[in-house]
Amino acid sequence: MTDTVDQRALTRGQLLSAYRMMRTIREFEERVHAEFATGEIPGFVHLYAGEEASAVGVCRNLDDRDTIASTHRGHGHCIAKGVDIGEMMAEIYGRKTGSCHGKGGSMHIADLSKGMLGANGIVGGGPPLICGTALAAKIKGTGGVSVAFFGDGASNQGTTLESMNLASVWNLPAIFVAENNGYAETTSSTWSVASDNIADRAAGFGMPGVVVDGFDFFAVHEAASEAIARAREGGGPTLLEMKFTRYFGHFEGDQQTYRADEVEHARAELDCLRRFAARTTETGELTRSDLDAIDAEVAAMIDRAVTEAKAAPPPAEADLLTDVYVRY
């Protein structure tokens, strides 16, 4: 509360880095969308485009002490927490050079060295994990905070609700980020979520619940910064609900017969990158050429990641039984 204006404002470097992160996620996802159509990528992919402000606005407040757990729609969270782009792309292509040596694929990208506990094919699988890492941080006194991203579908899962209860009872440095993109696969959250605002459920667990415009980087960053600072200081868990839309289907190949014009509307009127660019150039904090330069660098980086992934070898037969068991 005693921060001065200058301390709270984001520096030019922080703004550039936030834009680079959001642009990287967008470019990554647009490219995977295009490449998936060629049939070269095995398995399923669930794309995060449209939701970038959430991953980046939250993770810009985190450091090496902190951990995150993700969802089946995990690419954005991985990138925002610093997982290597080349290794991610290789993992999606099922190559030996991937983050999990090509044996996990899109839904299991993990990098514990970056505090990224993993994308997760289990809906509601992340929240229990962060109760564990948050408890560890609390007991060790590292000052670390753990964040679980989950969707509106997972907000109805017992695992999520139990985790929020546990986090509150144990007063854990845990942040629950409900990414409400309107649909659990194809089921509208206005139908399936009885409380309608997921944030409202926080009251039942004795923690604050806040609804945030998930398309607005500045709104997300500010809310997450308050919640994370509070958790670090021993103030306990918070539930943040991001409201937005995903730009692609539930998975690549989803015909999306359950929705009409909302994606066009969101891309034209609400898009986080457009709004960020418009706002920061209007204030003079950044220039169009700053942003154009980042766009070009990011496009080249993603292009390189795709080329290298395609050229990399798949896991060999001998790799079948490695990494299956862990010795403690």
Place this chain on the structure above:
Amino acid sequence: MGEAIVGVVANPLSGRDIRRLTTRASVFPTAEKANMIQRMLTAFGAVGVHRVLLSTDLGGISAAVFRATGQRRAQDGRWPEVEFLNGQPIRQTAQDTVDAVRRMVAAGVRVIICLGGDGTARVTASAAGDVPMLALSTGTNNAFPAVREATIAGLAAGLVATGAVPADGVVTRAKVLEVRVGDRAETALIDVAVSAQRHVGARAVWDPATLTQLFCAFAEPDVIGLSSILGQLSPVARHEPHGVTARLAPEAAAQVLAPIAPGLVMPVGVREIERMRPGSVHRVDARAGVIAVDGERELTFEPGERPTVRLRADGPRCVDISAVLAASARLGLLRRPSPAPGPVPVARTDR
């Protein structure tokens, strides 16, 4: 005098912003908003309102009322006909409130009740024109809406809508502050604050050190929000014609302890308190920043834009709940048997 129609608009997102986190502001559950509307419907039915137009939302309020309309039992008393304003896209922004209020005005409602905080009241007022409004608190910062029982508010709105209580003396015109930044304009019902922050961000204002200037349509000593800064130093009542403005600076010699938001009592430095006359135009000093209307960051401005603030006397017409029910007592409108023939058809008198 034609059909007695009341419009009810409820904001599904009021009471959900970052102030739950920063200051432990109250949570207003969706179920309670829906219950309040149902209690109002009972009051409307009792005083002879014919029809109610209700806003629709994706937050579950209109859905809960819709379910309740199908579950009424004979002994529950008469409700007016409820018409749900559906058929328009719901964007989950303030525009939904504007659209609903415009449809209510076009349909000839006699009173509009809005459920929300200061933000919802401000948006409703901007679209209500000359239709009297009654703002009921279900939000965070409630300087403008009344914290009153919905049944009582429903009786008051119903008595005005049916014409049983004439509007003269019970409906008063509020002041309004008009902010202009280039070709953009906003209105505020209570206060306009200039902040040195650069972005709208999470909207709420909770750090007074960022504020440089404050304009108040009224500043009452017992009201929550930014107007409380001047409420203790230079009070101005809602019914007085003038307003008040000041410059704010953390290092100012004059300091006041002010409840600037629910859960926040902060020292604020104040200098150069000045009266605002209706119609006079005041300039914003800062070169760039954000303007908050009724406590929420809304408009950004850049060097060269020179925003202005003007106090206007022609704000929304507001129903005074206490005055309506006092008039009703004087006229004996709720006595049974009714002392005078009135335009009030009553459904039930036996309970």
